[in-house]
Amino acid sequence: MIGIIGGGIIGIATAYELAKLGEEVIVFEKRYFGSGSTFRCASGIRAQFTDEANIRLMKYSIDKWKKLSEELEYEVMFQQTGYLFLATSEEEVKAFKRNIKLQNKFGVPTKLITPEEAKEIVPPLNADAFLAGAWNPEDGKASPFHTLYGYKRAGEKLGVRFYPYTEVIGIKKNDKWIIKTTRGEFRVDVIVNATNAWGRRINSMIGKDIVPIKPFKHQLVKTEPIERGQIEPLVCPPAWSDSYVIQDGEDGGVICGTALEYKGNPDDVTPTYDFVKEALKWAVKIVPALKHVHIIRQWAGYYAKTPDNNPAIGELEEDFYVAIGFSGHGFMMAPAVSQALAEKIVKGKTKVPLDWEWFDPYRFERGELRSSAFQIG
Ligand code: FAD
Known part of the structure; x- marks a missing residue:
């Protein structure tokens, strides 16, 4: 029996992948499934990273997203x-x-385009403000809601047991792991900590608080729907405070984000008004016509940030695994990471090109930071 702590996209996708390999799985979620970062994300999926490990992982993940x-x-x-x-x-x-060269080397077809070409892709773009674009047509977006429900339903069909509103409050080890929850105790052979921004609390329960995750409140605002096809890609000038706009794949509203962040307690998801002003200041610089469009909602969630913005994935102790600290890119990585982790647990190896050394949870203790992964969605 494998116990997964955390019912976000990483926990639920891993439960499904483990069940596919014939394992008995149980998932504990302290609130409702998706209530952490997953249902608060911007839906973006990209292979445009700046290092080999993330590019290769995301190329594989996108191939999985397609199917x-x-x-x-x-x-x-x-x-x-x-x-x-x-x-x-x-x-x-x-x-x-430089980034494009590296991405092309691993089969990601990013190319440098002119502002005029960028305007053909995003018709209302303030193209005059930019010198060039890095464009990968194979990146994309998906619904965080549909994806989580899809994995959960597929997991249920394979016998995964899902326990919402069940908080893990302690962990002990006898001959097996004993997970103490608000619904009683459960004995399992293997534990996966998939609690992301809450990851340290769970690691502390086994005396291994070695992944220095800091939770940062990130927010989004969303406009009323606009005509489809206007801002379909995620559009981001990184020099403008990592601000971005993207049309929601479902209803066509425009999601606007920016790098204004607050270190905090991931249970506090109260949005702040200063974020609305900051995000919209940049959004209307990227697409001026947005000043005529109304905001209809705003929400907050957390980036679970490690010192190098790369997640910690691997075995922390015998039969205790972590997949936490996904910063701004855990949703997009879930298909690849969940398969890799499940195969590693069950078979000891995986065909997913996940560089275990790069994502090693012990790297911080060794003082070995990776190059910082670009963190936005
Ligand atoms: P979570 O979804 O946070 O799940 C962890 C779960 O663990 C939570 O549901 C929590 O309630 C549960 N938990 C915690 N403690 C306990 C306990 N003691 N017992 C039981 N359960 C517990 N990523 C992208 O890929 N693309 C994007 O465009 C993108 N945009 C983002 C925009 C914003 C504003 C934010 C905040 C994040 C964004 N992200 C994006 C990041 C992405 O949302 C996360 O990396 C991803 O959802 C992490 O999934 P997870 O399953 O690891 O964590």
């Missing part, structure tokens, strides 16, 4: 609408060229 609706027999609304990063200086253009 996910079919595999889960549930429409997850994955669409390859691309990511468009925009440069505002010559130095950035140079950096884009």
Whole structure:
């Protein structure tokens, strides 16, 4: 029996992958499934990273995303609408060229495009403000809600037991692990800590608080729907405070994000008004016509940040695994990471190109930071 702590996309997808391999699985979630970062994310999926480990992992993940609706027999609304990063200086253009070269080396077809070409992709773009774009048409987006429900339903069909409103409050080890919850005790052979921003609390329960995750409140605002096809890719000029806009794949509203963040307690998801002003200041610079569109909602969630913005994935202690600290990219990585983790637990190895050394939870203790993963969605 394998016990998964945390019912976000990572925990639920891993439960499904483990059940596919014939394991008995039980998932504990302290609130409702998706209530952590997952249902608060911006839906973005990209292979445009700046290091080999993340590029290769995300290339594999995108290949899985393409077939996910079919595999889960549930429409997850994955669409390859691309990511468009925009440069505002010559130095950035140079950096884009370096990144593109690396991405191309691993089969990601990103290319440098002109502002005019960018405007063809995003018609209302303030193209004059930019020198060039890094464009990968294979990046995309999917519905966090449909994806989580799809994995959960597929897991249920394979016998996974899901316990919502069941908080893990302690862990002991005898001959087996004993997980103490608000619904009583459960004996399991293997534990997976998939609690992301809450990851340290669970690691502390076994005396291994070695992954220094800091939770940062991140927020989004969303507009009323606009005509489809206007801002389909995620559009981001990183120099403008990592701000971005993207049309929601489901209803066509525009989701707007920016890097204004607050270190805090991940149970506090109260949105703040200063975020609305900051996000919209940048959104209307990227797409000026947005000043005519109303905001209809705002929400907050958490980036679970490690010192290098890369997650910690691996075995913390015998039969105790972690997949936590996903910063701004846990949703997109879930298909690849869940398969890799499940195969590692059951078979001891995986065909997923996940670089275990890169994501090693012990790297912080050794003082070995990776190059920082670009953190936005
Ligand atoms: P979570 O979804 O946080 O799940 C962890 C779960 O553990 C929670 O539901 C929590 O309630 C539960 N839990 C905690 N403690 C306990 C306990 N003691 N007992 C039982 N359960 C417990 N990622 C992308 O890939 N693309 C994006 O575009 C993107 N945009 C984002 C925008 C915003 C504003 C935010 C906040 C995040 C964004 N992210 C994005 C990041 C993404 O949402 C996360 O990386 C991802 O959802 C992490 O999933 P998870 O399953 O690891 O964690």
